[in-house]
Amino acid sequence: MNTIRKSVLGWAALASIWSGGANATEISMWARATTEAYSTAMVKAFNDTHADKVRLNLIPNEQFVAKVGTAIAGGSAPDLMSIDLIYLPIFARGEQLADITAQAHTLPFYDSLSKSHLRLSTYDNKLYGLPYSAEASFLMYDKSLFRRAGLDPEAPPKSWAEIQADAEKIAALGNGVYGFYFPGNTAGTNVFTFLPLIWAAGGDILSADGSTATLTSPAVAAALGFYRAMWAAKVIPPSSRNDGAENTIATPASGKVGMWLGGAYTITGVRRLSPNMELGATFLPGEKPGQWASFAGGDSIAIPRGSKQPGIAWDFIRWTFSPEVQVGILAHNNALPVRTDLAKNEYSEKNPLYLVAAEAMAKGRTPYSFVYNDLLNSPQGPFLRMLQRAVFDGDVPGAVAEAQKRFQQIIDTGN
């Protein structure tokens, strides 16, 4: 411990000499492990070009909230942190974050920042975070399977009925080939890919402020019915039922499924496993042609209460919005820029699939809830149960009624 501290002090001293004796300070930043590729690159680039330094601490995803919660309670909060955007409402309501409304509005490109990130960072009309990284969900497909099934690989489906019709044609190829794939035993991935179906069809699961469950909206039953019909038609592989998201990359990359829903990470992952696969991507459609929606995921960056260096923390935040970071680091690492005015860039030009992702993100939505984990993310939560009961057991009305009741109970206990 002492040696570490000495070496840190030593480096800090060295850094201050390097920067011409100016007072260089090191601040701590926490981020979840998912962000490793670009977080590491960003911090390195920042440290290479600034007198003040950032020390990055990557934390396993599942432990993030518990670690941060305990650290803030124990008075050892980091100076800066990037959090899964869905947790912003809880952290803001728990008075754990610094209000950055005034600084944020000084950013000239404020209006082109991801709307969904900003909405989730707002509590009581104050802003507590800014977009740090972004993800979006959309429909992906295997062009060679489309061709083999006699479908036009440049004309992907534009409605649920078209998805099902195409999936049936692809599944008819036989030999273990299926039309559509989704992992049936995981909550998080399905929140990301299934909720947009509901949104595209004009429905929602929660009221805008998250205080009322609205699963009775007809689009919810319709979307569940769409998945159920595909399962009943056997165009989805049987192993989907027990897939706890272990195979979200491997199954599409196997070349045995025609269509699946995913994000930018899916493009990157599938390409890594099957570099020669001909991938297609299009917006995630609704019930009728012309409707589409997307889930805006990713992280927001915030300054915890108790940050000892909010000034330097803000310098870092502002710097992450520069084109060198948005394009040179995020897009370069196959992540999406959080500035929608930089969605079109040299990397998306080379790789138009990422442009689909970025455009989807710009219009993406995210549920605002203080009980997000309990409702949606938990493997024991009512969302996954509803999906499984409707799709695999075939009881759509029963599944919806039960979920509506559970959702409202959880919201009422948690608010």
Added chain:
Amino acid sequence: MRRRGLQGWLYVAPALGLTGVFFLWPLAMVAWISAHNWPLIGRPRWIGWRNYVAAFDDDVFLDAIRFTVAYAAIITPVLFVVAFGLALLANVERRGVGVFRTVWFLPTSIGISTASVLWVWMLNGDVGVFTTILNALGLVHGPVPYLDSSMAATAAASSMVVWKTAGFTMILLLVGLQGIPRELHEAARIDGASYWQDFRHITLPLMRRTLRLALMLSVTGSLLVFDPFYVITRGGPQNGTISIVYWIYNSAFVSFRVGYAAALALLLLAVVLAVNLVQLVLLREPDDA
């Protein structure tokens, strides 16, 4: 006399200190937290008994109690039969018995979470080793959904636990078996007792203390089960395999309700204490009283 008393206290002081710092103080903290609405993120608020009242309204918690008790009731006899059988086999003085003991004891040295992760992949319906073997034997064709129903998932996770812990119970029982003086067996044989008579009237009664220890360890361990269901079944399918500790973990780190989780933990402590007391009474030896 007074001096001796003081001396006694001094001797037990280190043990008392450790128990106080590492058990009683944290226990008091848990009790204090359990009387609050204590979010992981945000400010705690005193709510008295309300977490305890809420626990009895929590369907998942009540299901978790039922599930955990049923699990303990099923796995304990299975584990005992397997471990007792192994212990009897391992008690024979023969070449290679050391290898036998080692092989069965080895899984004990693996961490339970590590073992669970190992089994997740062995139980993979598409590419797992069990599927490959069953297919090679011609018993099934294609993938096998091991975790398809609550029963199947519980059986799969329990198999892992038996594989993992049978070796340890075997060693405990083996020590008990070897503690029985050889002359007793020999005398019985000379009197014409069969193997089963010997087992029933000599071995079992003299193993009582060992059995009691092994039984208490096994039942307590089963009531506190967490990793196999967290890692292998994730509480599924459809919440069919959520154990009590799993739900406590969920309350604290998924729902962020630390106060509520603390209340559930204290309730579980009470249950475990009660079960162990009952076992002590039931298995009391006549001369113990």
